[in-house]
Amino acid sequence: MKTARLVAVATLLIAPNLSALQSATPVPIVLPSIQGSDGELSSEVQLYIDRGDDLSSHLRFDAAARQYGQAANVARREGHLASGTSWKMANAQYFDGNLVGAAATLDKIANEAALVGDLEVEALAIYYAAWLDGKAGHKIETAARVARLEGLLQSRYMPVAIRDLLSGLLKSSRDVAIQ
DSSP states (O other), rough: OOOHHHHHHEEEEEEEEOHHHHHHSOOOOOOOOOOOOOOOOOHHHHHHHHHHHHHHTOOOOHHHHHHHHHHHHHHTTTTOOOHHHHHHHHHHHHHEEEHHHHHHHHHHHHHHHHHHHHHHHHHOOOOOHHHHHHHHTOOHHHOOOOOOOHHHHHHHHHHHHHHHHEEEEEEETTSSSSO
């Protein structure tokens, strides 16, 4: 059930494919959520995640974001990339209307993923942060993130499926593209 909730939330943080929206037969795009790292969900981390999930289910997104942030801090302290917990935090910030905070959380995920060489998490986090900045009307920040993502997508170590997906979205999405 938690995986289904993450996927459902992930679909809300995606930029729509505008050409698909304009065609007679819309083609839905479902981007992957940012997955948790191996070993990230210790019992202490899970405790904070459960609290955050409970608060989110009561639409208390600001409080949920704080719980997810605590979960991420514990995961980091335990030596893990806090990708899944931070993803949940960014989603809670988004639903609370804090687009800038959500983008900053995603930037932190991207930077931490870069330090451990997780190109998929880094690329997805940068894409979502760029999308959020586009939604917030922050063109300079969006441009910087798009430029970083385009450079990252050139890596021969980037998983092909992620490269193809994000490259296609960058080409077709007016929400992320610099206007």
